[in-house]
Amino acid sequence: MSGDELRRALPPVGETELTRDLWPAMLCRMEERRVRLTWLDGALAAVAMVWLAVFPETIGVLLYQL
Amino acid sequence: MRQNHPYLRAYMAGITVPTLFLLVVVTGFTMLHGVAAPWERIIMFPMAVVPNLWGVWNMLYCRWRWAPIGVHGAILPLLLVPAGFGLARALEVPWMSVTGAAIALPVAVVVYYLAWKYLVGFFNEVLGVA
Numbered sequence: 001m002s003g004d005e006l007r008r009a010l011p012p013v014g015e016t017e018l019t020r021d022l023w024p025a026m027l028c029r030m031e032e033r034r035v036r037l038t039w040l041d042g043a044l045a046a047v048a049m050v051w052l053a054v055f056p057e058t059i060g061v062l063l064y065q066l
Numbered sequence: 067m068r069q070n071h072p073y074l075r076a077y078m079a080g081i082t083v084p085t086l087f088l089l090v091v092v093t094g095f096t097m098l099h100g101v102a103a104p105w106e107r108i109i110m111f112p113m114a115v116v117p118n119l120w121g122v123w124n125m126l127y128c129r130w131r132w133a134p135i136g137v138h139g140a141i142l143p144l145l146l147v148p149a150g151f152g153l154a155r156a157l158e159v160p161w162m163s164v165t166g167a168a169i170a171l172p173v174a175v176v177v178y179y180l181a182w183k184y185l186v187g188f189f190n191e192v193l194g195v196a
Contacts, residue, residue, distance in 0.1 A: 041180055048176040060161050061170035062177065063094045064112060064154065065146050066087050 072195050073125045079189035080124025081117040083181055088113060099161070107157040111150050119146060124186060128195050135190070139182020143174035 037045075052059055091112050095103065119142065127138045147167055154162035190196040
């Protein structure tokens with residue numbers, strides 16, 4: 001296929017300029033995705049760490065399940 | 067693309083976390099038991115069973131969505147711990163005991179809850195099945 005045939009097969013795109021700034025929307029999206037640990041989840045993680053510190057022999061058993 | 071094969075994408079999102087974490091598992095086992103441990107028996111469950119069950123479990127979540135994803139994930143250890151214990155005993159993995167499995171179960175539930183809520187939930191969002 002020559003260049004002319006290719007150009008004829010692909011019609012020109014009409015409007016190529018953006019109608020609005022996409023960067024603020026991107027910033028909002030990034031802000032939405034930021035992970036926030038709730039206090040309850042933090043407490044659960046702390047309890048799990050204390051549990052493993054008290055029963056270190058269970059670390060191997062836990063790793064076996066992950 | 068996002069309209070196609072949602073269960074396949076759910077499976078892939080599910081297996082990502084335990085597959086990546088396998089490096090930590092192997093490192094932890096090596097530190098705990100050394101390189102002379104019976105790896106062919108130890109690694110079978112974490113390498114083959116766990117990731118596949120995570121994938122299937124995430125497919126089930128995407129099918130039913132009956133509860134928050136953290137709660138759904140927290141139920142998985144109730145199946146995995148007994149299954150892992152049974153397989154470990156069958157393969158004569160040295161350190162596995164009923165007491166150890168019972169003590170590890172609550173913390174496994176917590177770890178799974180957090181992992182599913184924050185990690186699998188993130189991958190589900192990335193792959194468009196959240």
